[in-house]
Each structure stands twice: as C-alpha cells, then as structure tokens.
Amino acid sequence: MKKSIRAHQKQILMPAPYSILQIEKHTSLEWNFRVSCDFPVQYGQFVEVSLPMIGEAPISVSDFGDGWIDLLIRRVGKVTDALFKLTPGDIIWLRGAYGNGYDLNQFLNRSLLIVAGGTGVAPIKGLLRHWCEHSERVKRLSVILGYKNPESILYKNELESWREKCRLYLTLEEGMADKDYYSLGRVTDRLDDIDFTDSDEMQAIVVGPPVMIRSTVDKLTMHGLKDENIWVDYERRMACSVGKCGHCRIGDVYVCLDGPVFTYSDARCMID
C-alpha cells in the first residue's frame, strides 16, 4: 500500500521499522538482505539502515520490487556486524530513500556500457536487471563485472540470465573460475573487447573503488566517450543524508542530495 505524502515526508527524517524477509549469503562477508518496504525508491538511491542502540549506516538499494528492497551489505564494522546476527522476521529501521539515482530516460536508445567492481556491483544490480528485462530499449548493452577472486563473486545465480540479454564480461584478479565465463585481469583489460563505434553518444556507468573508477574513466575518454556521458557513483561518509550536517560536502556539492550519481564532467571538478 502506498504511503501518503505526509507519511513519506516523515519517513525521510524518522526511521521506521521494516522486517527482514529473506537473507541470501553471497560470500562470507557480503549478504543480501531483502527487506519489506513501502516508500518510493529509484535505481541508484540509498537508505539509512539503523539498529537501536547500535548505529546507522547508508546502504545502496541494490534492487527493489513490489513491497521489498534488496540491500547487499558488506560486513565491515559496528552496524554491519550487528546486521549479520539477524535472521528473517527480525526488524531493522530504515529512512530514505535518498539521493538522485539514475534517470532511465538518459539511456534510452543509446549504447550503454556498465563497468562495476567488487561491492560496486550492488548499487547497479537493479539497474542491470531492468535493462536486461528491457534490452530492446537500449541500442546495445555491454557489461563488465570484476571481482578479486572466485570467493568474492556476487550474484552468481543471476549471471546466466544476464548473459542471455547482454554482452557480459567477467574478470577475476586472482584465482580462476569457469574459463568460459571469466578471464584473469582487471575490468579495464576487457574494455578492449567493447564496441566503441558510436562512442560520441555512448553512455557508461562506472561503479567501484576510486582507483578502478579513475583508470576506467581514463580509458573510456581515450576511446572517445564524453565526460557528460560517463556516470559515476560517489560513496562518501554520510550522517544526516538530508543536506543538513555537511559530512558529505565537497565544495558546494552535497553528495547526499546532489549525488551519489554524478556525470564525470561534474565529478572531476569535485576535489576533496
């Protein structure tokens, strides 16, 4: 059931309780929490997840559907440790959704390349599923996903269905999994396999660690992509997520409000 606008405005500031519907263990450190949800969400947005007496953490909405959102969470500290002790049926607190997210119209009838590394795959998972389900709405869909080793691969169960709908390249930095699927190296190595014939209007989404974003964007611009057609996801320390505390501020930009998705033409001017 949809919430009223007044209820949603309250939701933006006040955490509300939601139940964990399902937990899927992707790796020992990264689990997907499917959580009930009754507020509007867009691809690329994030929520603040909290547990009373423990704390709060911003987490990207990795996918969503009718009455649920998926949160792919990496266990790194206080809040995420506590989340990993929960089971389906337990309650977590959410506020949001925050941030600008992706404007899907931007990609219609264009060639789209998605490059993501490690847990950077989580924020684009829903977007990738969406374009695989509607592949006729983009000119060409190419996807490069990179992981450190076979133990860190995320979304193993989805890879086959994505492969049927897009040109999917998978890389591992070390170790080896199925050779038909994976190649050894970095995501940037696979850029040489991408068709850049329409690079002047091609769109690219790049999500991952800063060093991976930098080297990928450098190579994309060398191949002729325009800075305004390259989209990056900026993960900053956040506190309020509503433009009040300044924790996420870089110059005049509030990453929680103006981002976390930026074109590279905007992002390259944001110097810490």
Ligand SMILES: Cc1cc2nc3c(=O)[nH]c(=O)nc-3n(C[C@H](O)[C@H](O)[C@H](O)COP(=O)(O)OP(=O)(O)OC[C@H]3O[C@@H](n4cnc5c(N)ncnc54)[C@H](O)[C@@H]3O)c2cc1C
């Ligand atoms: C917009 C946004 C989206 C995010 N999406 C996801 C997601 O989908 N899945 C996910 O697992 N994590 C995501 N994160 C990172 C997540 O918010 C942090 O890992 C989390 O706050 C850690 O909380 P904690 O209490 O468990 O760890 P803490 O005890 O606070 O910290 C553990 C360690 O992580 C470091 N750390 C904490 N926050 C960050 C941060 N923002 N960036 C880099 N290092 C940090 C600390 O310095 C410390 O070393 C996102 C962050 C942002 C800003």
Ligand code: FES
């Ligand atoms: S997190 Fe408080 S202003 Fe952005």
